[in-house]
Amino acid sequence: MKLNAYLSGFGNEFVSEDERCPNSLPKGQLSPxxxxxxxxxxxxxxxxxxxxxxxxxxxxxxxxxxxxxxxPFKPYSGSNLTSNWDQIEPTPNQLRWNPFKLPENSVxxxxxxxTICGAGDPRARNGIAVHIYAINASMNDKCFYNSDGDFLxxxxxxxxxxxxxxxxxQVKPNEICVVQQGMKFSVDVEQxxxxxxxxxxxxxxxxxxxxxxxxxGLANPRDFLTPTAHYEDRLGDYKVINxxxxxxxxxxxxxxxxxxxxxxGNYVPxxxxxxxFMVINSVSFDHADPSIFTVLTCPSDKPGVAIADFVxxxxxxxxxxxxxxxxxxxxxxxxxxxxxxxxxxxxxEGGFRPGGASLHSMMTPHGPDFQCFQKATNDELKPQRVxxxxxxxxxxxxxxxxxxxxxxxxxQTLDENYYKCWxxxxxxxxxxxxxx
Numbered sequence: 001m002k003l004n005a006y007l008s009g010f011g012n013e014f015v016s017e018d019e020r021c022p023n024s025l026p027k028g029q030l031s032p033x034x035x036x037x038x039x040x041x042x043x044x045x046x047x048x049x050x051x052x053x054x055x056x057x058x059x060x061x062x063x064x065x066x067x068x069x070x071x072p073f074k075p076y077s078g079s080n081l082t083s084n085w086d087q088i089e090p091t092p093n094q095l096r097w098n099p100f101k102l103p104e105n106s107v108x109x110x111x112x113x114x115t116i117c118g119a120g121d122p123r124a125r126n127g128i129a130v131h132i133y134a135i136n137a138s139m140n141d142k143c144f145y146n147s148d149g150d151f152l153x154x155x156x157x158x159x160x161x162x163x164x165x166x167x168x169x170q171v172k173p174n175e176i177c178v179v180q181q182g183m184k185f186s187v188d189v190e191q192x193x194x195x196x197x198x199x200x201x202x203x204x205x206x207x208x209x210x211x212x213x214x215x216x217g218l219a220n221p222r223d224f225l226t227p228t229a230h231y232e233d234r235l236g237d238y239k240v241i242n243x244x245x246x247x248x249x250x251x252x253x254x255x256x257x258x259x260x261x262x263x264x265g266n267y268v269p270x271x272x273x274x275x276x277f278m279v280i281n282s283v284s285f286d287h288a289d290p291s292i293f294t295v296l297t298c299p300s301d302k303p304g305v306a307i308a309d310f311v312x313x314x315x316x317x318x319x320x321x322x323x324x325x326x327x328x329x330x331x332x333x334x335x336x337x338x339x340x341x342x343x344x345x346x347x348x349e350g351g352f353r354p355g356g357a358s359l360h361s362m363m364t365p366h367g368p369d370f371q372c373f374q375k376a377t378n379d380e381l382k383p384q385r386v387x388x389x390x391x392x393x394x395x396x397x398x399x400x401x402x403x404x405x406x407x408x409x410x411x412q413t414l415d416e417n418y419y420k421c422w423x424x425x426x427x428x429x430x431x432x433x434x435x436x
Contacts (some may be wrong), residue, residue: 006169010207010270016167016229017262023288024262028145030060039261040066046204046267055294057180057204059172059265064233069183069184070253080114080304080410083122083148083246084128085402090112092364096418097401099355102157103193110144110241110248113197116361116407117213117337119399120200122148122246128298128308128397128422130337131197132357132411135358138188142239143257145184148246149201152296152310153177154393156341156355158193164269167223167227173341174391176310177271178296179203184240184257185269194355196339198395202307205296212278217381218294223276225411226268231261279316285323290394311394317384325386326376329367335401336360336394343390346372351421352392356413362400369421 007014017024027031033039041064048056103112112135120127125148134151138161153176155159160171164185171177173195179185179323191287210217234256242249277295282288296310318325326346338345338358351369352358360366368376386420408414 003421007228007230008222008225010221010224011266012270013264013266015262015264018229019229020275021231021261023429024062025264025307026062030264035062037261038061042066043244043319044265044267046182057267058283059166059263059267060360061260062262064231064259064261065255067257069255070251073242073244073249075250076241076248078111079132079248080404080406081197081243081246081248082115082404082406083118083120085404086118088403088405088408090400090402091408092361094360094364094366094418096236096351096355096358096415097407097411098413098415099353100132100134100194100357100413102134102194103136106292107134107135108137108139108264109135110139110142111135114406114411115404116411117401118199118358119397120201120353125149127201128394128395129199130401131199132194133197134194135187135189136192139186141236141275142241142316143184144243145182145240146179146199147182147244149199150178150180150204150298151196152198152200152205153195153205154197154341155193156339157195158189158191160195161188161190161191162269163188164227164259165258166263166268168228169225169227171271174275175271175273177269177380179216179269180204180267183269184212185271196357196393196395198308198310200298200308201331202300203298205298205310208291208297210310211250217278217280218276218292219272224270224272226270229260229262230258232256234259247353247428256306272316274312277312277314279314281318282323283319285320287320287323287328290327290396292392302398305372305398307397309396309398311396313390313392314385315387315390317383319383321381323381324376325379325381326368329365330367331363332360332361333362333398334396335362335399336366336398337401338392338394341391341393343387343392345390345392346387351415359401359403370424373425382423
């Protein structure tokens with residue numbers, strides 16, 4: 001798939017026309033009596049019409065045929081998506097998964113989605129879900145859109161070639177993309193592919209406030225890329241899959257959904273290269289909280305509390321003095337789901353593997369394993385590179401996450417011995433040692 005150029009920026013007011021149809025955007029208004037080239041005007045709203053101007057999200061699409069042309073939706077079964085958090089008893093235990101299995105039969109993105117944990121209710125537009133995708137086939141004449149919320153997609157193996165109503169983008173491992181509520185998209189692959197998906201029901205992702213950091217740092221807005229308009233005028237039997245109230249439905253339509261010739265607005269899909277993240281860290285002592293590694297956040301109604309944060313742990317320098325440098329032992333009022341794209345995570349160099357995951361539930365203790373503790377307490381504290389060749393990430397949420405039946409049983413990758421990585425931690429207490 002040949003890709004067009006991207007538009008740069010986060011939250012911008014964009015305009016884009018397919019170069020094959022110059023001047024296809026109406027001049028001076030959004031919905032003229034007759035659109036250029038005989039196109040249909042269609043608005044996609046990501047917020048209420050009356051949302052404050054600085055939060056209002058919408059885009060006008062100028063398309064060959066309106067989206068409303070399709071057959072009635074009918075229930076669709078094919079993936080392990082769910083928002084039923086009562087199907088299995090919850091567990092507060094530390095959980096870790098070995099790399100999730102790739103499919104043996106032909107499986108595309110929709111059918112390869114598997115919910116591993118989540119909380120809340122998409123009907124009330126409150127909550128999140130975490131999914132794993134494991135696929136080896138493209139979505140031929142098939143598209144997907146989500147009425148429940150936004151998808152943040154994190155590839156781990158295999159490039160994703162994503163066609164959207166706004167244009168086309170390629171998303172590689174060590175990049176992420178966000179496809180927001182209601183946007184139709186299809187995923188093509190060239191090899192078996194695997195990755196992670198964070199779904200949020202409440203709000204849309206935004207950049208975190210920088211506070212005392214100042215004007216610059218973390219994820220820079222200019223590094224977010226949105227695809228440019230690219231239409232196809234193609235008739236045929238096209239399957240449209242809709243995620244609605246936690247369930248999937250399918251309809252048929254007689255034309256490609258990607259017939260948008262031009263568009264304008266600020267409600268768009270986008271991608272981001274994790275290697276462009278500007279790391280902020282301690283240069284004196286103590287281990288800074290992981291919130292300094294936040295790329296995107298989906299805020300709740302409580303100031304400073306997120307429905308979900310997307311946090312990464314990229315290559316960086318460790319220089320802090322008099323400090324246990326790895327992540328500290330911790331009990332948290334947030335839930336922490338971690339994944340590993342590539343490399344070796346510093347706090348658990350052995351069992352935590354690329355393509356796997358871990359879940360540390362609300363107030364469940366966790367931290368470095370025995371080997372990491374031994375090494376970090378005896379290391380010479382000189383400047384050293386941390387996480388070279390590694391990219392780990394965390395989906396952190398203020399909600400208690402329930403693990404699904406697929407996550408605990410059907411996936412068959414749960415590490416039953418995870419708890420043993422801390423079993424060799426012994427008391428080093430000696431009341432007779434005089435302290436300086």
